[in-house]
Amino acid sequence: MQTQKLDVHEQPSEDGALAQTAISRLRQLSMKLAMAEIDISVFDAMQPLEGDWRTLERDNLQSLHQGYDWCAAWVSAFQRPLAILKGTYAGETAFILPVEIVKSRGLGVAKFIAADHSNINTGLFSRNFAESGGSIDAEKFAGQLRHALRGRADLLLLQNIPLEWRGRQTPLTGLPMVQNQNHAYQLPFFPAFEETLKQLNAKNRRKKFRVQSKRLEAAGGFEYLVPQASEEQHRLLDIFFRLKSARFASLGLPDVFADGETQAFLHGLIDMRDDGRQYFGLQMHVLRLKGANEGRVAAISGISRKGDHIICQFGAIDEELVPDTSPGEFLYWQTISGLHGKGVALFDFGLGDQTYKRSWAPVETAHYDVVLPVSPFGVLAGTAHRIVTRGKAHIKARPKLYKFTQSIRARIG
Structure with a gap:
């Protein structure tokens, strides 16, 4: 790479x-x-x-x-x-x-x-x-x-x-x-999603995806969304702040997104977009549930793009919902597969050593x-x-x- x-x-x-x-x-x-x-x-x-x-x-x-x-x-x-x-x-x-x-x-x-x-x-x-x-x-x-x-x-x-x-x-x-x-972790893209998966343990990853899909369907179903409306993007960012705050509190850690200045900064990025040069400051992706949990967000992430480089800025899950499905990893599958064929060469998971990053990213920088x-x-x-x-x-x-x-x-x- x-x-x-x-x-x-x-x-x-x-x-x-x-x-x-x-x-x-x-x-x-x-x-x-x-x-x-x-x-x-x-x-x-x-x-x-x-x-x-x-x-x-x-x-x-x-x-x-x-x-x-x-x-x-x-x-x-x-x-x-x-x-x-x-x-x-x-x-x-x-x-x-x-x-x-x-x-x-x-x-x-x-x-x-x-x-x-x-x-x-x-x-x-x-x-x-x-x-x-x-x-x-x-x-x-x-x-x-x-x-x-x-x-x-x-x-x-x-x-x-x-x-x-x-x-x-x-x-x-x-x-x-x-x-x-801290090191950063990247997944190089090949023209087809199946080729990209070959860098990983593709067989086990596909099997895990099928299991996650069945469990989510059994729980009432799901939908993967990347809303285009600015208002919905801002609303999803506020949901992220709420979910992440709960996560930090459960770990006894300070909430690095809590201050008003940081939240204003991130909201400001959402409206920065230039399709001509394949750029957006921040775009929210979401896994939303159906059935008994209709409309509730199980996992959410924010990504940025410049040219052929995607950076995942952050992610969060609702720990009370479908925990046996690993909704965060399932969301990454949806996001990464959906970006193929759109001029992306590199998906960057960013800084910090996390198990899910190592499972997705064969390159460490x-x-x-x-x-x-x-x-x-x-x-x-x-x-x-x-x-x-x-x-x-x-x-x-x-x-x-x-x-x-x-x-x-x-x-x-």
Whole structure:
């Protein structure tokens, strides 16, 4: 999934390969020399950058979480100070890093806009800058970023960045990093659903689907819906908030969707849609029951799309309804099968190690955090972030220890 193999008939000739290698080396050398000439500006508003921003985000490999509309919805809801970093070279925009300042224990932390609800972050880079990958002078780049943020933030913390995404290395490689404790899980799509299933244990999965179908029919039946009306989409999102709140309460965990700003942000995403470029900010999918439970929602999920990339943002189930059918997994079957033939290449289950994700996703992608101190206090905060992140990774890599810490967390509430 991360790299593509050329068919034998498509292999470049030896001369062509040498030419491509020479061009690549010249591009890398040019980028290293150009780093000294890149000018980094800081903006406290999004609007002056909209034209350049929308041009950069057209690249299919840039995360939808750094898209202009996505960030605008968050900024409108939270109203945090912005410190958006724009790099310019030879009169052209080389990159935009959409950053906001989050106050934490008296420190100013520069983070990606909406970082707390992002499943993958890439930043926005011009194609030439993006394809330079590890050729950038990382030490000089880090120094320029520090200089740009001085007096605005103590720490630059850019989280959940894959070092390589669908064959392209991030230009942020070489900056001070720590591996995030959470990985992401993806299911590559093939032209037909049956081909996609072959990556998994297709026989057992089909058998499980048949059993789930029979149990749901025995309980009165079901319907899988993706309502097109905006009003119904907003109503379903409110149902998700209710179901998820009950789930968090049962586990003794804080509800990360409870605050009004987060709910306003997610509602704002629902009305963002552009069929021409295969984009929608948030779309609700639902498994609704019939019979004695007519109209009740057994499972619900919200997905986003940019080009051929689908990201599952969240999901919830009503634990009181048809628990023996695993309605959440049944809903994923309906969603994934229904997206075939619609130009999708990758279904992304997002961050977090869950059993259902591993059962559906044959690809696991490690994410990394850029941890770049800007001030002396930022050095301490960066060290603390590294220690905490590595500690969480250590715990999550040991199922028994992780289960124990989860039980303690639930008791504390």
